[in-house]
Amino acid sequence: MVNTPRAAVQETRRRLENAGLESAQFESRILVETVLELPYGAPLPEQPLTETQQQRLAELTARRCDHEPLQYLCGTWEFFGLEFRVGEGVLIPRQDTETLVETVLELRKGASSTCLLDLCSGSGCIPAAVSAHLPDVTGAVLELSPDALPYLRQNLHRHAPQLQCCAGDVLCPPAALLEQQYHIITCNPPYLTAADMEQLQPEVAHEPETALFGGTDGLDFYRKLTTLWKPALLPGGWLVYEVGAGQAADVEQIFRKNGYAQVHTVPDLTGIGRVVLGQKAEI
Structure with missing residues (x-):
């Protein structure tokens, strides 16, 4: 039949x-x-x-x-062993980003607790995955898009209800978040270049442009966030970024110009430099 x-x-x-x-x-x-x-x-x-x-x-x-994304049609997608609600208006969780989560888990291995802030949080896949694999994770997430926020709230409610979900702009953030201090700040910012945006696959074109476009050279958010959020790191705390292919060296340089220590890049499973991180110096 x-x-x-x-x-x-x-x-x-x-x-x-x-x-x-x-x-x-x-x-x-x-x-x-x-x-x-x-x-x-x-x-x-x-x-x-x-x-x-x-x-x-x-x-x-x-x-x-x-060419509507399969993930949007399904309504859910798996990331780091967890199921996340997704749909039009929210960036789809990708395997590339699992490298960032693995990096954070290694940084906080053996820690009894972790205060975490996730910027440009989207679906919430990063803080949720970290919370699922580390003990006593507290902190907050920040997301601007009104289309992404409902998915973010649903996913945090399911996987990391202890985290505070904040609506706001990472470039002009709520004062309360800047006044806190965190062991880890994570961010998968928009990092596609103008040239990238002109050559998007049809599926990617369905995803929100605000979660993709990082300025002419793709580095706008790295330049601004690396400076802006440094005071919110505890001494010895880490700022951890996902970056696009070929951007690692430039983002490392941004870290160094801002006085971060232990700046280095972590490759993904294909060998592409995917995560760049730097540490706020200990007092």
Whole structure:
């Protein structure tokens, strides 16, 4: 029967392939699982899809063929072993960012508690993942976008309810956040260059421009945040950034110009310099 889950996967795969999508086999299975509300990799049932499920699958398939991100269609996405709510208006969690989380976990290994601030928080994947793997994490997150904030609040409520969720601009932040001091400040800021923005993949073009564009050379946020937020670090505390491919050396230089110590870069699994961090000098 054409409306059995297995047949639905095959038909969805055919449509995605015809639309030129490279991961059609993987994505067709994900879309059927989403419609059937099955966990990833669960066995497909034998019973046919209902008419409502068939209509829903046809809609999602058409949207994916138009290059709407798969993550938005699913409504959730996995990051560092946790499930996050995502949708239009929020940056999609990516595997690249797991390098940042791993770096923070190594920095705070053995610490009894950690006071954390996450800037440009988006979905909240960074502070949530850190909170899930370190003891007694407190602190706050800061996000400006009214479209991203509902996802951020939902994800923190689920994974890190102890963190304070603040709406505001990282470049003109609430005084209360600047007056606190943190062991770790994390940030995955907008870092795409003007040239990058002109060559976006169709899927990435669906994501919010405010979470992508970092100025002509992609470094605007690094220049401003590195100076602005240094007083909010405890002595010996770390500012930890995700950076784009090829930006590590420039961001290291920004750290050094601002008097940070122990400045270095951590590569991701592909060997690209993905995380740059610096330490506020001990008194």
